[in-house]
């Protein structure tokens with residue numbers, strides 16, 4: 115009742131243009147009320163998808179996220195991250211990592227073949243239930259579930275409704291970062307994707323859960339992690355990347371070391387040392403924007419499915435007790 119009367123009042127006093135951006139987040143409370151009424155509900159199929167993904171990504175024996183989770187988080191970056199203003203603003207979160215086999219043809223995607231096959235299989239299963247399930251959405255939803263399944267991982271605002279594109283993001287290449295690139299070149303690369311120094315420093319923290327499997331040519335043994343707690347979404351990465359002698363079993367990427375020492379990005383990088391709360395917030399914000407790269411109209415044309423993503427939990431006891439994680 116209350117909503118209806120507010121709607122009526124709003125309709126009476128607002129110009130047509132005030133209604134033009136339904137679906138976009140607005141600072142005006144009146145539009146938020148309208149948004150609640152107007153935005154489509156998250157399609158039911160995603161509840162099933164999310165349940166399957168969290169089982170896939172959670173290692174119940176240690177209460178941490180597993181190799182599939184790490185790979186899924188990286189896959190989300192590598193699908194969206196092809197979008198680049200300086201290279202024609204093509205690509206983006208369009209499923210082309212998988213449907214155009216970018217995972218097979220771009221060297222930077224090495225290691226993503228296995229997770230790509232798994233996510234494609236899931237998409238094929240669920241598109242039979244709901245024709246709206248795209249590969250592009252499957253990749254982003256998988257990443258959000260993977261992040262939150264890692265203890266202390268934040269719940270990233272998560273949308274669905276992206277369209278798939280079977281063309282690979284075009285040449286010239288070099289849209290995805292190299293692990294031996296300089297700090298300056300990486301900062302420029304991320305700026306061309308719309309990210310500032312804080313965003314980049316925050317996004318790099320995804321290497322808190324990372325392991326390298328294909329970097330032996332740069333001296334990183336297969337399976338070596340980028341921090342000492344690679345199943346947990348914590349800030350040890352920010353400290354350990356800058357140590358002259360990292361702990362045994364930790365192999366920082368040269369690119370991360372270069373950025374940690376970069377005049378501009380390094381300042382932000384150091385700002386996350388021992389600051390889990392700050393990092394979680396900045397990461398979730400940047401990752402949400404990452405998930406919209408190249409999506410026409412951005413979130414205004416998508417449906418908010420954040421409500422079906424599990425809530426963040428800080429330890430494995432919580433995780434096991436949370437209903438979403440209860441298993442027979």
Ligand code: HEM
Pocket residue numbers: 181184185187188191224225291292293294300317318320321323324325326327328329367369370401
């Ligand atoms: C300067 C930018 C970056 C560079 C140079 C970089 C490079 C790499 C490399 C070389 C690997 C190891 C791949 C392998 O050999 O298996 C890796 C893994 C990973 N990266 Fe990045 N990355 C960057 C940014 C990001 C961002 C922005 C994210 C996500 C937000 C991300 C998430 C991950 C994850 C989760 C893994 C672990 C994958 C696995 O264990 O299978 N990275 N990255």
Ligand SMILES: *[C@@H]1O[C@H](CO)[C@@H](O)[C@H](O)[C@H]1NC(C)=O
Pocket residue numbers: 204205279280281282283284
């Ligand atoms: C599909 O992707 C290619 C390469 O990124 C791009 O040029 C083209 O515009 C995209 N098509 C659509 C419909 O977005």
